[in-house]
Amino acid sequence: MSPVLRRLAVALPAVLFALVAGAAPAWAxxxxxxxxxxxxxxxxxxxxxxxxxxxxxxxxxxxxxxxxxxxxxxxxxxxxxxxxxxxxxxxxxxxxxxxxxxxxxxxxxxxxxxxxxxxxxxxxxxxxxAATTPAPAAAAPTAAAPETAPQTxxxxxxxxGAPVWPWVVLAVVVIGAGAVFALRRSRA
Known part of the structure; x- marks a missing residue:
């Protein structure tokens, strides 16, 4: 395999990852x-x-x-x-x-x-x-009806919605596997 193809095989996954990772905020x-x-x-x-x-x-x-x-x-x-x-x-x-x-x-x-x-x-x-009439005071809670805490x-x-990161990881793995396969095939 020529040195140019090796550099391309190494650089291509990095460039694709940068493109996919840069697009991720648009999907959020x-x-x-x-x-x-x-x-x-x-x-x-x-x-x-x-x-x-x-x-x-x-x-x-x-x-x-x-x-x-x-x-x-x-x-x-x-x-x-x-x-x-x-x-x-x-x-x-x-x-x-x-x-x-x-x-x-x-x-x-x-x-x-x-x-x-x-x-x-x-x-x-x-x-x-000033424009509203005050509401009557609430009765104090009794032992039979305990006061409940407000929900937060x-x-x-x-x-x-589905998270994006699994798709990014999958794309990187597939691209990396393709680059490894291409390098091994060219050496054979």
Whole structure:
């Protein structure tokens, strides 16, 4: 085998691996990178909007965002608007102090839906608190009915699509085996 063919047999798998590995991020689902208010933050002043920033551009038309207060009311005042990778949702005046949960569902560039939640705590009542009637106090838990802990929802949940890495490994193995076979055949 000529030296040129040997170099080609060695370089070809490396070049193909670099091409496949470089394309892998394009196959990945989007991820939530940041939010305002930040996940699990303590906010003293009620925000007038919520912003979510993702790892890729998101079509606002395909996004659903709600902001649920401690009383179960949705405080989103309209649909999400987007600029690049950031979605913004206007809010009606927030009410009682407590935990608010931003729930989102967006569609990645590859067409897969991605959803998750971002909780934040309002530490002081918002301007909407004056307009609402206070709810009656909850009865204290009794020994017969123990209080249950709230469930925690992960900050970002994926739809569980198939991972890409096994295909990348398989391609590298097949290309490497082909190069070894070609080298052995040329020596024979």
């Amino acid at each position: 689902h989007t991820e939530l990178e940041s939010s305002s208010p930040a996940a699990n933050s303590q906010v003293g002043t009620a925000p007038t909007s919520v912003s979510l920033t993702f790892s890729e551009e998101i079509a606002a038309a395909d996004a659903t965002v709600s902001v649920t207060g401690p009383d179960g009311t949705d405080h989103a005042a309209g649909s999400a608007t987007g600029e690049g990778a950031t979605l913004t949702v206007p809010l009606r005046p927030l009410g009682a102090a407590g935990t608010y949960t931003v729930t989102y569902r967006v569609v990645s560039d590859d067409g897969h839906p991605v959803s998750g939640t971002v909780p934040f705590t309002l530490t002081s009542p918002g301007p909407g608190a 929802i992960p900050a970002a949940a994926d739809d569980g």
